[in-house]
Amino acid sequence: MSDCLFCKIVAGDIPADIIFEDDKVIVFKDINPKANVHLLMIPRIHIASLAELTEEHDALMAHMMRLLPVLAHEQGLDSGFRTIINTGKDGGQIVFHLHIHLLGGSGLPGFA
Ligand code: 5GP
Ligand code: ZN
Secondary structure (H helix, E strand, O other): OOOOHHHHHHHOOOOOOEEEEOOOEEEEEOOOOOOOEEEEEEEOOOOOOHHHOOHHHHHHHHHHHHHHHHHHHHOOOOOOOEEEOOOOHHHOOOOOOOOEEEEEOOOOOOOO
């Protein structure tokens, strides 16, 4: 998707503070962090949102889920962390390339 912000990060056309990447995902710091640790995990392939997932994405999604606690541990979040997936306009999604927020540490806001 040529007009997708996160596809441009995948392509290297827009800089990002990347902290992890493999053949399936990229993880980078959120530009407007809501907590001491605020990372975004995205698939390399363009999927607009959770609502667009199909069975062909099952292995990818499992990979992403299993990576999250590993990354949280690497960030020192051993007493807990929060993951958020905003879906659709009314779900607060602003960037329509599937992403998982990983938040933790000091400054983690209440869930309200
Ligand atoms: P959403 O509301 O779609 O779940 O969250 C989008 C997130 O992307 C926001 O937390 C926002 O701060 C972050 N974001 C938007 N543009 C950029 C960017 O260009 N670079 C990075 N690193 N994060 C971005
Ligand atoms: Zn995209």
